[in-house]
Amino acid sequence: MCSKFNYNAITSAIVQQGDLMLNPGEEVTIAWNNITASDQDLGLYNSNNFSDTAAMEDFLQWGSAGNGRESVADNKGIWTAGNFLTIATPYEYVGQGDPDQGVAFWDSKDIGGTPSASIPYFQDFENGSLDDWTFYNVMSNENWVHTSFGGDFFAEVSGFQADTNSNDWLISPEFDFTGNSNLVLSFYSAKNFSGGSFDIKISTNYDGASDPTDPQFNWINITNQAELSDSNYTDTYSGLIDVSGYNDNSVYIAFHYTATPNSAATWQVDDIELKEQSQQPDSIIINEILADNQSINTDQNGENDPWVELYNPNPYQVNLQDYSLSDDAGMPSKYTMPDTTIQGNGYLLVWADGDNNQSGLHTNFSLDASGGNLHVYDSLQNLMDSVSYNIQNPDTSLARIPDGTGAFKMAQPTPFAENTELPEPQPSASIPYFQDFENGSLEGWNGYNVQSNENWRYDSFEGDHFAEVNGYQADANSNDWLISPEFDFTGFDNLAFSFYSAKNFSGGDFEIKVSTNYDGISDPTNAEFDWTDITAQAELSDSNYIDTYSGLIDVSNINSNAVYFAFHYRSTPNQATLWQIDDIEIQEFEALDTVKLNELLVHNQANNTDQDGENDPWIELYNPNSDTVNLTGYSLRYNPNMSNEYSLPNTTIQPNDYRIVWADNDTLQAGLHAPFSLDKNGGKLFFYGPQSRLIDSVSYGPQKADTSFARLPNGSGSFEMAKPTPAAKNDSFTTSIHEISKRSSFDMYPNPTEDVLNITSNNSDTKKIELFNTQGQIMFRESFNGTKLQLNTSDYKSGLYFIKLQNVEKGEIVDKKLIIQ
Structure with a gap:
């Protein structure tokens, strides 16, 4: 430091920002306490020999112009345009140049400004803070914060219940884009709830510290180039955003969030990357992935493993040595390719099975069928291509259509061949339809997991098989769909849907839905699909795993050739019901008010006997019509089982009359005796009309001795415990077998x-x-x-x-x- 020609070394200097060990392009801010507003100049020397003019590196003067060392600086070519203003401490350099007054040899910034960063750049917020990103809160008491979930760290913002409208900026460090001709920006976003706005912006004149909404700063909105998360905290890759048009040495990127206290989405941002996109002719494309390979093809060891198909769009072969694949943008060289080539316009299959000890091309990571990301890099770790995907269906690939250039679509797997779009789903189930899950899987039903690590699964208990779901202790809120095969309802007039449910515990939602425009493959929550809720028509299990028959759900108003049913389950990890579904049936039912199941006596100890004097179980049928009904072609099934179907003989029921069928598994007796016996511990009984059209059904639990299970009122009411009245009008339980004594204790x-x-x-x-x-x-x-x-x-x-x-x-x-x- 000097005043006129009195030279003094600065001994009280403090490094206020940065480091004295400067790398190219870096800065340091130094402060000291003996600066004055009088005419002074400042010299930067490479030694403490101030009289050695050769040691001067740079020079600065303020106040009135001098004529001492200015000549040295001029001779050395460092006396250039500048304008030095006498301002308040710490007398920082501001303004533009003047050829008579020198130039600063450092750029002075406020201490709170954003640091600079080099390219290539990657930020995953794993260092315990927002690191080199800064937040600017224009209003409200909410702002961008550093947080984590499940071990993953990220930046998050939410203006819900803030004290006023939110206007929050997450601003990058300063970047120097000069000398980078093909820069691309990318990141991952996750969103939940709705309300407000979320934009990605870029500026070349922001100062790194001030209010970014100040009109002096120009921010260009580049949001339309990005793919953003839609809902449910779905991690979504932005894709590659071209920022090559900003050739400036001071570039800032910002995530700009606005909301009101009552309408505020939550946004999360992670894995922000800036790098040059390879423009070399030997680019390689991710062409197809098969994450859930159950039966399509096998590797050399006979294993149905996940795979990645790479495509060479060039007319010549490319050597892929030192190219790499990764499912983690923070580890671009996770799997490095060996010395192998891919022919011009050809394909190469890499097994993404996490088993690189096998011979051939096997990665050290495995594609996750529940969703993930995949990136391919060239030998210099330039990002060449990437794909982000959600849960994948078994034996269905995600492929570019057309090869190498098209968007990713669900496709029929075609390893080493041109990609072909998945054909339109064809009707895969006929009517009448029955599904009891006894064949070892969910069969034609598909479990679709929108989020969480839980889903519908095939399970069993004491020999009975069913579909089950439970979101308890899942890694996130559950949103799980069990979706039917496609049905063609055209040509049917009176279709009914039914099933059995069993429930335990409490929490969450369970709904039955039907759609006529679902595509059979995609995320059922996609807004393009319409689902009608028919839950109100069904009787559902209440608790304690009680098997409950839904009753007949009338779907006769649906006349479509593409009908899907779904059981939709939602829960939180701590509030989660367990649901089981079984015996799903679609049948035609009799539209007329025809013969009804009216009464069952399952545990007949002393009530009445058949013609041979036996106290056997019986079923009472009732004709509520004004005409006689011939029961030829009608039948009864138990539990339901075609092998024990009882076809009624040529017999009639008079109007408002009854017919008793003995359910005693003794068809050798004269009269109406079914080839099955009702179980007093519980069961299911079905009554069919001609052409096997379902008319009526009943499910019952454990039965007491000499107490019937009857419709009250007669022929139309629900089933209740009652006093047995064979071939007569049903009687209320209030006149029960055990009359209440007036002297009851x-x-x-x-x-x-x-x-x-x-x-x-x-x-x-x-x-x-x-x-x-x-x-x-x-x-x-x-x-x-x-x-x-x-x-x-x-x-x-x-x-x-x-x-x-x-x-x-x-x-x-x-x-x-x-x-x-």
């Missing part, structure tokens, strides 16, 4: 009840209580010896229930009806 209150039912007795004998639903299923059972018992009813569904109270020592049995509100 039991009482219960309140009835109806909401939360608690009190049961009292006038003695301390051993007593047993059982609670049944209207299907005869036991919901609660307990023994007690005291005079009072409290039953918590808050967890039970509102409706009608039946209580059986028994004094074990005295043999007293009391049946009562209970209403839970």
Whole structure:
């Protein structure tokens, strides 16, 4: 430091930003405390010999012009245009040049400004902060933050419930684009919720520190070049954004977010990359990937592994030595290709199976069928091509159509051959249709996982097979679809859809939907597909894995040749119901009010007998019509099983009359005796009309002795426990087998009840209580010896229930009806 010609070395200097060990293109900011506003100049020397004019490297002067070392600087060619203003401490250089007053040898910046960064550049935010990216909050108390999920770090912003409208900028370090002719920008985004705006912008005159919305700064919006996440935190690769037109030494990139406190999306940004895109003629293209290879082709060891097909669009062969493949943009050389060639306009298959110990081309990573990314780099690690993909269907590839240039589409796998688009799905299931999942898989049904690591799966319990889903402890919120094969409904007038469900635990949503414009392949949540919710027409399981028949869901209004059904499940990792689906059926049902299943007596101990004096189970049919119905061509099936189908003989039912069929598996007896026996522990019964058209059905749970399961009211109501009335009008359970004694030792209150039912007795004998639903299923059972018992009813569904109270020592049995509100 000098004042006039008094030379003084600066001894109190402090490095305020940067480092004294400067790399090319880097900066350092130095401050000291003995600077004054008087006329001074500043010299940069390569030694402390200030009298040695050869040691001067650069020179700066402020205040009035001098004539001492200015001549040295002029002779050395470092006295150039400049304009030095006397301003407040720390007397930073600002403004433009003046040939009489020199130039600064450093660019002074505010301490809070963004640092500069070199190219190629990659930022994955794994260093515990936003690193060299800075946030600028124009308004609201929300801003961009550094956060993580599942071990992955990223930048995130959300203006939800902010104190005012949000206007938040995530701004890059400064880049020097000069000398880079083919620069491309890329990143990954993930979005959830909706509201506000999200833009990618670029500026060549931002100062790195000030309010980016200041009108002096020009920001160009390049959002339309990027592919952005749509919803559900789906990681989405932006693609390569061409920024080669910004040939400037001061370039800033920004992610600009706006929202209101009540309408605010959440955005996440990660894996930001700037690099030169290879423009060499020996470019190589990712042409096709098969992530879920179940039966298409095998490697040399006979394994159905995932693979990548590379394509050479050039007319000559290319040697791929030191080219690389990676599923991680932060590790471009994850798998380096050996010395191998690909012919001109030819293909090369690389097995992406995570087993590079095998001979041939096998990567050290495996393509994930649930979704991922793939990148190919040349020998200099220039990015040549990349693809981002979601969950993949078995034996369906993702391919460029046409080869080498087209967009990626779902395709029929064609290794080493020209890509072909997947043909339109053809009807794969005929009507009548029945699916019980007993063939070892989900068969024609497809589980589509929109997010989370859980999905519909094939499972079994005690020999029964079914489809099951459970999102408990998943890695994210579950959004899982079980989608049917395609059905052609044209030509059918009275179709009905039915199934059995079983549920346990609670949490999330479960819906039954139907679509006539789904394509059979893609993400069912895509906005182009219309799904109609028909859940309200179905009876669903309530809890405790209780198998529940849906009833007949009328779908006769659908007249399309491309109909899909779906079971749609959603949950959070901590609030997740388990659902099971089985015995899915589509059948024509009788449109007329024809013969009905009216009453079952499954556990017949002493009620009535057949013509041979046997207390066998029986089924009562009822004709509610005004005409006689001939039952020729009608049939009964149990559980349902074609092998035990009972075809009714030539017999009739008069109007408003009944017919008893003995379900005793004894067809050698005279009369109507079915080749199956009803199981007192529970079962399913189906009644069919001519041409196997489903008319009626019933599912029942464990049955009590000499108590029937009957429609109340007769012929039209739902099935309830009742007093047996064979070949007669059904009677309410209130006139039950066990008449309530006026001297009963039991009482219960309140009835109806909401939360608690009190049961009292006038003695301390051993007593047993059982609670049944209207299907005869036991919901609660307990023994007690005291005079009072409290039953918590808050967890039970509102409706009608039946209580059986028994004094074990005295043999007293009391049946009562209970209403839970």
